[in-house]
Amino acid sequence: MVLQVSTRSSTRRAPxxxxxxxxxxxxxxxxxVVLILYSFxxxxxxxxxxxxxxxxxxxxxxxxxPIWDSVLNSVIxxxxxxxxxxxxGLLAALALDxxxxxxxxxxxxxxxxxxxLPGIITGLSLLMLAVFAGAQLSLxxxxxxxxxxxxxxATTELFAGLQKMDRAQEEASLDLGATPWQTFWRITLPNLKxxxxxxxxxxxxxxxxxxxxxxxLIGRDNTLPLEIWGRLRRGITPEINAISxxxxxxxxxxxxxxxxxxxxxxxxxxxxxxxxx
Amino acid sequence: xxxxxYKAFVSLPPLLWVGLFLLLPYALMFAHSFWAVREGVVVxxxxxxxxxxxxxxxxxxxxxxxxxxxxxxxxxxSLLLGYPLAYYLSFHAGARKELLYQLVIVPLWVSYxxxxxxxxxxxxxxxxxxxxxxxxxxxxxxxxxxxxSPFAVVLMLTxxxxxxxxxxxxxxxxxxxxxxVEASQDLGAGSAQTFFRVILxxxxxxxxxxxxxxxxxxxxxxxxxxxVGGASGTMIANVVQSLFGAAFDWPLGAAIAVCIxxxxxxxxxxxxxxxxxxxxx
Numbered sequence: 201m202v203l204q205v206s207t208r209s210s211t212r213r214a215p216x217x218x219x220x221x222x223x224x225x226x227x228x229x230x231x232x233v234v235l236i237l238y239s240f241x242x243x244x245x246x247x248x249x250x251x252x253x254x255x256x257x258x259x260x261x262x263x264x265x266p267i268w269d270s271v272l273n274s275v276i277x278x279x280x281x282x283x284x285x286x287x288x289g290l291l292a293a294l295a296l297d298x299x300x301x302x303x304x305x306x307x308x309x310x311x312x313x314x315x316x317l318p319g320i321i322t323g324l325s326l327l328m329l330a331v332f333a334g335a336q337l338s339l340x341x342x343x344x345x346x347x348x349x350x351x352x353x354a355t356t357e358l359f360a361g362l363q364k365m366d367r368a369q370e371e372a373s374l375d376l377g378a379t380p381w382q383t384f385w386r387i388t389l390p391n392l393k394x395x396x397x398x399x400x401x402x403x404x405x406x407x408x409x410x411x412x413x414x415x416x417l418i419g420r421d422n423t424l425p426l427e428i429w430g431r432l433r434r435g436i437t438p439e440i441n442a443i444s445x446x447x448x449x450x451x452x453x454x455x456x457x458x459x460x461x462x463x464x465x466x467x468x469x470x471x472x473x474x475x476x477x
Numbered sequence: 478x479x480x481x482x483y484k485a486f487v488s489l490p491p492l493l494w495v496g497l498f499l500l501l502p503y504a505l506m507f508a509h510s511f512w513a514v515r516e517g518v519v520v521x522x523x524x525x526x527x528x529x530x531x532x533x534x535x536x537x538x539x540x541x542x543x544x545x546x547x548x549x550x551x552x553x554x555s556l557l558l559g560y561p562l563a564y565y566l567s568f569h570a571g572a573r574k575e576l577l578y579q580l581v582i583v584p585l586w587v588s589y590x591x592x593x594x595x596x597x598x599x600x601x602x603x604x605x606x607x608x609x610x611x612x613x614x615x616x617x618x619x620x621x622x623x624x625x626s627p628f629a630v631v632l633m634l635t636x637x638x639x640x641x642x643x644x645x646x647x648x649x650x651x652x653x654x655x656x657x658v659e660a661s662q663d664l665g666a667g668s669a670q671t672f673f674r675v676i677l678x679x680x681x682x683x684x685x686x687x688x689x690x691x692x693x694x695x696x697x698x699x700x701x702x703x704x705v706g707g708a709s710g711t712m713i714a715n716v717v718q719s720l721f722g723a724a725f726d727w728p729l730g731a732a733i734a735v736c737i738x739x740x741x742x743x744x745x746x747x748x749x750x751x752x753x754x755x756x757x758x
Contacts, residue, residue: 214569221565224558225577228584228639231595234605238598245598248608292491299484307492310499316690316745318697320714321738324721324730325502332505348498351491380483409588411700416721425590432704436598444591451586459579 232448239441246436257438267443270427277343277423278407282400284347289354289399290392296355297362312356314349319412322349327416338419345417346407353406354399361395394461401458405451506738509731519727527732537716537733544713547630548695552642554635555691559642560684564676567650578647585640593704596633600624600705625707633701638694642687649683650676681755689748693741713737 239257241250261267292311296304314322326345330337369391373383389396411425418426424447428440513522531537562581570577584592599605600623607619623629653676661671699714706712713733720730 214565217561217565217569221562224562224639225580227558228581228636231592231599231636232584232587234599235591235595238605246601246603246605246608248605248612288491288494291487292495295484295488295491298479299488301484301488301492307495310495311491313499313503316693317741318694318714318737320697320699320717321506321734321741322502324717324734325506326498327721328505328509328727328731329498329502344498348494351495380480405586409590411590415700425588428590428594432594432597436594436601440594441598444588444594447591448587451588452583455583455586 235441236445236448239438239445241438244438245441257442261439261442261446264439266422267424267427267439270422270424273339273421274408274424277339277346278404280343281346281350281407282403284343285350285354285403286358286396286400288347289351290358290396292351292355293358293362294388296359312352314413315352315356319410320416323413323416326413330417336419337417339421339423341417341419342414342423345413346410349410349413350403350406353403357399357402358392358395361392365391397461398458401454401461405454408447503738506731506734509728510735512728512731514726514728517725527729530729531732531736537713540711540716541713541736543627543711544696547627547634547710547712548692550631551634551638551695552688552692554631555638555642556684556688558635558639559687560646562639563643563647563650563683567647581640581643581647589637589700590704592637593633593701596629596636597624597705600629600632624705625710627706627710629705629707630701630710630712633705634691634695634698638691641694642691645683645686645690646680647683649680653679678755682752685748685752685755689744693744696741697737 237250238245240253240255242252242254242256243250292307295301296308301307323345326341326348327337330341335341365388369387370383373387374380378386409425410423411429414423414426415429422430424443428443431437431440508521509519510527511523511525513520513524513526515522566574566577566581597604601607602619602621602624604624606623607616610616610620657675657679658671661675662668666674697714698712699718702710702712702715714737717730717733717737720726720733724730
């Protein structure tokens with residue numbers, strides 16, 4: 201990248217700025233630390249300091265049927281969304297990269313819209329479609345909502361992957377007599393492997409966490425965030441701290457996997473997605 | 478090099494899907510905003526009544542104004558926290574840079590709901606903060622005004638959007654060629670002068686991208702007010718949500734949603750324009 205002529209600017213000390221940065225970190229992490237700490241507090245959430253250690257809330261959590269039903273629902277919806285969004289996102293990325301058709305610019309913006317619009321807009325629009333089509337609200341509508349909204353993530357990620365791909369390999373494959381179908385499976389797809397994994401992980405996490413769109417599309421069966429939401433209306437219980445702590449640990453595990461994939465790989469530029477919201 | 482059949486095969490499914498599941502729903506939202514409700518049923522009777530109601534009833538305007546104020550505060554606070562952090566990481570963190578960067582990213586992956594819930598347990602009248610204050614004997618009665626106020630909404634949303642604001646700012650700071658900064662210092666500019674005349678202008682695109690993102694997403698948020706906002710923290714999206722729920726006036730709700738949509742898209746368009754003007758390359 202840029203030549204570092206001297207290291208002066210990066211080593212100059214700025215004690216006030218350092219303290220300020222430490223405070224910002226403290227602010228960002230405070231709620232997470234409190235959340236985890238109080239999931240082990242025998243006296244429940246609230247009060248200071250937390251005095252007696254307990255695993256009681258985790259015991260209750262593991263015995264809680266409805267929570268685990270909702271976890272299963274969320275996993276099913278998330279897995280389905282990954283499949284749907286990756287398939288359509290891959291086709292959309294290929295179309296944006298290789299085909300030209302009327303309304304292409306509009307199509308590009310439309311696909312990305314759910315990423316930038318407040319969830320309530322996308323959620324309500326899809327609710328109106330469901331009512332318009334006479335569809336019953338259920339996990340199926342939630343899955344269609346998540347899958348559709350998250351095509352944006354898959355398209356961004358896979359389009360970036362395609363842009364970095366060496367086109368000559370595909371040309372060689374086609375010139376040497378492979379059919380477009382063979383070329384797709386043997387050249388294009390393997391080259392996009394890292395982008396596909398990164399996008400898949402991102403979509404899975406986003407779907408597991410999604411609440412704004414889900415809120416309007418949910419039927420009788422809850423996803424995990426909506427199950428937690430319903431309980432919050434009835435009051436705070438340390439069990440929610442326990443499940444939140446588990447979600448946190450799970451998310452961090454996914455990030456670690458994601459970075460492993462990224463640092464090993466060439467393209468997979470999901471950071472770009474986050475940097476350019 | 479790609480055949481017509483190939484192009485059609487990759488373009489048609491996403492085009493049809495997006496048309497059916499994105500374009501059609503958004504169009505339905507627009508259509509609803511021109512319809513009406515009679516005797517509890519939505520009738521397809523095209524009119525402008527909903528927009529007239531929004532215009533003439535000061536309540537909607539007041540809520541919109543409060544929403545803008547909250548979204549503005551969130552944006553400002555996120556910038557005040559996120560910019561210095563990004564500046565520190567980019568220019569002063571040295572070898573710890575990569576680790577600290579990852580540390581900013583981690584909370585981004587922690588569920589929105591979980592973070593909102595955490596603030597609820599901290600701010601409540603029997604919450605952690607009140608426990609802490611009483612432990613220090615700073616107060617003997619619980620401080621009740623913390624939770625269920627616009628303040629709580631701003632706090633929670635600032636917490637959520639600070640990492641989002643940080644990312645584009647950090648990216649634009651990292652793209653500033655270091656020799657430019659050194660040239661400024663070698664030519665006799667002090668640190669403050671270098672910052673305001675070289676670094677800040679060059680980071681405007683990142684700053685704008687982050688600010689737009691925080692503002693737009695706060696503007697349409699309805700969960701933070703439900704979670705920690707209480708009655709005094711109600712925002713415009715809550716009005717939409719209640720019109721679609723208990724109040725059952727979908728057309729009026731859709732009209733407000735259309736207004737939010739228009740504000741959002743104009744802001745994105747505007748910020749993209751300004752960003753382009755300020756980027757160097």
